[in-house]
Amino acid sequence: MAKLTLDDLRKLRDEKQKAIEKRDPSNKDAQIIVGMGTCGIAAGAKETFNAIIDELDAKGISHVLVRQTGCMGLCHSEPTVEVIVPNMPVVIYGNVNAEVGKQIVNDHIVNKHLIDNHICDKPAMDIVR
Amino acid sequence: MHASVCDIIADLVQNAIEADATRIEVDVATDPAEIRVCIQDNGKGMDARTLAKAKDPFYSEPGKHAKRRVGLGIPLLMQTTAAVNGTVDIQSTPGKGTRVAFTLDARHLDTPPFGDLPETLLGLMTFGGAYDLILTRTTPNDRYRVSRGELIEALGNLEEIDNLILARDYVRSQEENLNS
Numbered sequence: 001m002a003k004l005t006l007d008d009l010r011k012l013r014d015e016k017q018k019a020i021e022k023r024d025p026s027n028k029d030a031q032i033i034v035g036m037g038t039c040g041i042a043a044g045a046k047e048t049f050n051a052i053i054d055e056l057d058a059k060g061i062s063h064v065l066v067r068q069t070g071c072m073g074l075c076h077s078e079p080t081v082e083v084i085v086p087n088m089p090v091v092i093y094g095n096v097n098a099e100v101g102k103q104i105v106n107d108h109i110v111n112k113h114l115i116d117n118h119i120c121d122k123p124a125m126d127i128v129r
Numbered sequence: 130m131h132a133s134v135c136d137i138i139a140d141l142v143q144n145a146i147e148a149d150a151t152r153i154e155v156d157v158a159t160d161p162a163e164i165r166v167c168i169q170d171n172g173k174g175m176d177a178r179t180l181a182k183a184k185d186p187f188y189s190e191p192g193k194h195a196k197r198r199v200g201l202g203i204p205l206l207m208q209t210t211a212a213v214n215g216t217v218d219i220q221s222t223p224g225k226g227t228r229v230a231f232t233l234d235a236r237h238l239d240t241p242p243f244g245d246l247p248e249t250l251l252g253l254m255t256f257g258g259a260y261d262l263i264l265t266r267t268t269p270n271d272r273y274r275v276s277r278g279e280l281i282e283a284l285g286n287l288e289e290i291d292n293l294i295l296a297r298d299y300v301r302s303q304e305e306n307l308n309s
Binding site (some may be wrong): 001003006008009010012013016023028034036037039041042045046047049050053054056057061062064065066067068069070072074 | 140147201256257264289290291
């Protein structure tokens with residue numbers, strides 16, 4: 001890859017912007033939040049995060065906000081990912097490797113199906129305020 | 130120990146973000162003999178007593194986890210530097226911020242692999258809130274500098290997936306040219 005400058009980046013962004021506008025540019029109504037405490041990092045949260053970004057890009061999904069956060073208290077099930085979609089329960093998934101990250105995009109975000117065997121039943125009680 | 134040097138960096142930067150830093154400077158220098166990293170933030174800092182406790186794996190900042198007493202970030206760093214002929218220096222002042230500097234012997238057999246810096250940086254740029262994160266990356270041949278602020282200025286935001294991908298491509302192009 002040739003070394004990009006900030007001007008290149010602005011140009012690329014303008015090109016992308018046209019494509020974004022062709023899609024529905026409605027507000028972001030869904031969120032995917034990846035836990036990135038010491039526990040998440042050790043378990044591979046970065047790979048999960050990048051896989052989710054790549055899958056959202058591949059599917060042309062633009063209504064999802066992807067964020068990172070600290071430890072959610074479920075260190076035994078890292079990487080953990082919280083998913084918030086309107087009219088669906090807020091879910092924290094555990095043991096989310098890159099593959100399960102893609103599954104979250106396809107099953108939970110696109111098809112509105114929960115991924116049963118990765119659901120953590122609730123946030124750790126000592127984390128909830 | 131963490132699986133890669135980038136994982137150590139991610140952990141320390143995440144600490145800075147949780148310490149309410151609005152400016153985090155990350156300097157990463159590598160040469161065939163040594164890896165040198167310095168992370169400086171303007172967060173809430175620690176007094177000497179808290180800093181001493183942060184080195185204890187069975188300590189976590191009160192209020193972070195009400196019933197939990199484990200905090201492994203700094204202890205993992207100390208374990209790694211001790212294992213591979215490295216050094217670690219932590220300076221912190223309450224109200225002013227914290228500076229963590231460490232070195233690792235690049236030729237030591239147990240030094241973790243470097244990891245994927247563009248991927249790491251992308252993650253670290255997507256925590257909520259307004260903070261600037263400035264990376265200065267240096268090798269004997271070249272250097273580059275990238276900041277969250279300038280990426281947001283160039284791209285508009287780091288919320289659109291397309292923008293995140295572009296930001297990662299941008300950092301990747303800097304890193305690849307450094308290595309070529």
